[in-house]
Structures are given as structure tokens and as C-alpha cells.
Amino acid sequence: MPYLRNECGVREVILVRTFHVTALPESVIGERIADLMERTNPSVGTSAKQGRCELRVRAAAPTPDAAEALMHDIEQELNQRLGRFLLGAEPLEHLVARLLHERGLNLVLYEGHMAAPIYHALGSTPQGLACLQQVIVQRDLLAHDTASATAIAGQQAEGLRTQARADLALAMQPVTPQSSSTDADAYTQVCLALVTPTSSHTLNRHYDLNLAEGWQYVGSMGLEMIRRYLSNEDPVAQTSSDSALSGSADN
Numbered sequence: 001m002p003y004l005r006n007e008c009g010v011r012e013v014i015l016v017r018t019f020h021v022t023a024l025p026e027s028v029i030g031e032r033i034a035d036l037m038e039r040t041n042p043s044v045g046t047s048a049k050q051g052r053c054e055l056r057v058r059a060a061a062p063t064p065d066a067a068e069a070l071m072h073d074i075e076q077e078l079n080q081r082l083g084r085f086l087l088g089a090e091p092l093e094h095l096v097a098r099l100l101h102e103r104g105l106n107l108v109l110y111e112g113h114m115a116a117p118i119y120h121a122l123g124s125t126p127q128g129l130a131c132l133q134q135v136i137v138q139r140d141l142l143a144h145d146t147a148s149a150t151a152i153a154g155q156q157a158e159g160l161r162t163q164a165r166a167d168l169a170l171a172m173q174p175v176t177p178q179s180s181s182t183d184a185d186a187y188t189q190v191c192l193a194l195v196t197p198t199s200s201h202t203l204n205r206h207y208d209l210n211l212a213e214g215w216q217y218v219g220s221m222g223l224e225m226i227r228r229y230l231s232n233e234d235p236v237a238q239t240s241s242d243s244a245l246s247g248s249a250d251n
Contacts, residue, residue, distance in 0.1 A: 012060045013067045019055040019078060020087040023224050026053050032081045042074045051216035052092060084233070093121050096223045097128035099230040105167040106133040107226070110156040112149075112173040113139055117219030134164050142176045146189060149173045150202055153193035161195050168229075169195040170222055174209075190218050194225045194235050201225065201235045 021029055026048040030037070033055075036044045042059035055078065059070035078086055087095055100107060109119055109132060116137045122128040123135075136156075143149035153173040161169035175189040192203045205221060207214045225235040 013064050015059045015067045020091050021053040022092050024085045042070050051220040092223050096226050097125050100131040108134040108160040108164045108166040108169045110171040111137045115215045117215040118222035121219035133166050149175045149191040153191040157193040157195040203236045
């Protein structure tokens with residue numbers, strides 16, 4: 001650093017960090033931190049991918065300590081604006097895998113569509129794969145309405161957890177209209193069921209599955225249910241942000 005300052009004219013230290021946000025759409029995040037995004041130092045930018053949002057924060061100052069102070073202040077402000085939806089520097093799939101590992105818990109998973117969004121999300125990390133005791137992916141069980149999807153998801157989660165003697169079970173079942181029972185584009189509503197040693201939770205959400213990121217949102221919502229449970233939060237707590245994320249919601 002002294003050489004760069006003397007020979008190249010570098011006069012500042014630049015810190016760049018990425019923070020991950022879950023269960024909030026980019027538009028809602030933009031509303032909550034609009035004034036922060038107008039600042040030039042530190043600067044905050046957003047990007048959405050895999051059904052989630054990332055915040056890229058850049059802080060510049062004459063010394064490392066001063067840059068760290070700027071970064072600390074902006075992180076505190078982000079925490080105030082985004083609350084529990086701000087995960088920090090750890091992506092959702094890494095956080096869920098770490099929490100499962102730290103608690104010594106395993107998970108069985110049922111997915112009623114070959115897209116298998118939850119498996120692809122959690123299985124993207126070695127630690128996540130290690131936590132998966134059993135995975136079943138099939139599309140033989142078709143649900144033509146919300147009640148059927150809810151029943152299938154709940155039964156699969158309960159049955160798999162009992163059969164595998166697992167700690168947790170998560171099931172995903174989409175609704176398929178009878179007029180196009182084999183058309184993946186017709187899926188608009190998805191039911192998720194989480195079964196734990198002491199409770200069971202079901203969640204219904206509408207997603208635009210005509211878009212590639214639609215299934216990514218499903219995967220993220222499944223991981224978010226597990227994260228909330230492991231963080232002693234209500235896995236199916238209804239918020240306006242949940243509705244904005246999927247378009248509509250039914251608990």
C-alpha cells in the first residue's frame with residue numbers, strides 16, 4: 001500500500017462487500033433503502049439472482065480504519081431498514097446448511113416436480129448435500145387444486161420423516177390445472193410443508209413459473225422456511241413482503 005500511494009498516486013482505501021437479502025423482492029428493498037442508494041460514499045447497489053437479492057456496498061476512505069468505519073455505519077443502517085431479511089455476507093443456502101450442520105440435524109426432501117428447486121438450492125454446497133438424508137423427486141402425484149396440493153405436501157413430509165427417522169422433512173407440491181396436467185408452464189401455485197419433531201407448517205404461494213426464476217423463488221422460499229424455523233421464527237409468518245415476492249399468498 002505505501003508503494004501504491006507513492007508511485008501510483010493511490011490516495012484511498014476501497015472496501016467492497018456483498019450482503020444477502022432473503023424473502024424480499026428487489027422492488028421492496030429499493031423502496032426501503034432508496035436514500036442510501038443515492039449516496040456516493042458509501043455506495044449501495046442491488047442485483048437480483050436465483051430468486052434472491054444481493055446488496056453491493058462500496059466504501060472509500062484515506063485509511064483502512066476509516067473505510068471500515070464507513071462500512072460499519074452503512075451495515076447498521078441496512079440492518080435497521082431490512083431487519084431479519086438481511087442475512088449478511090452468507091448466502092441463504094450456505095446459512096441453512098451451516099445451521100443444520102451446527103445443530104446436528106438432517107433433512108428429508110420431497111419435490112413434486114422434476115425442477116427440484118429446493119434440492120438444487122441446498123445441494124449446491126457440500127455441507128448442504130451432507131445434511132440431506134433422502135431426496136425424492138417425482139411428478140406422478142398431480143394436484144389439481146390448493147387443497148390437494150396441501151394434502152400431498154403434508155402427507156409426503158410426514159411420511160418421509162417417519163420412514164427415514166429424520167429430524168426435519170420438507171415437501172413441495174405444485175398445483176396442476178386439469179386442462180394441462182403435464183404442462184409445466186401451467187403451474188402457478190406451490191404448496192410447501194415443513195415437519196419438525198414438534199410441529200408442522202404449510203405454506204401456499206403463487207409464482208410466475210413461466211419465468212426461469214420462478215422455480216428459483218420456490219427453492220428460496222423452501223430454504224427460508226427452514227431458516228426461520230432454525231432461527232426460532234415462525235416458518236410461515238405472513239408479511240406484506242412475502243406477498244410481494246410471490247404475487248399473492250395463502251397460509
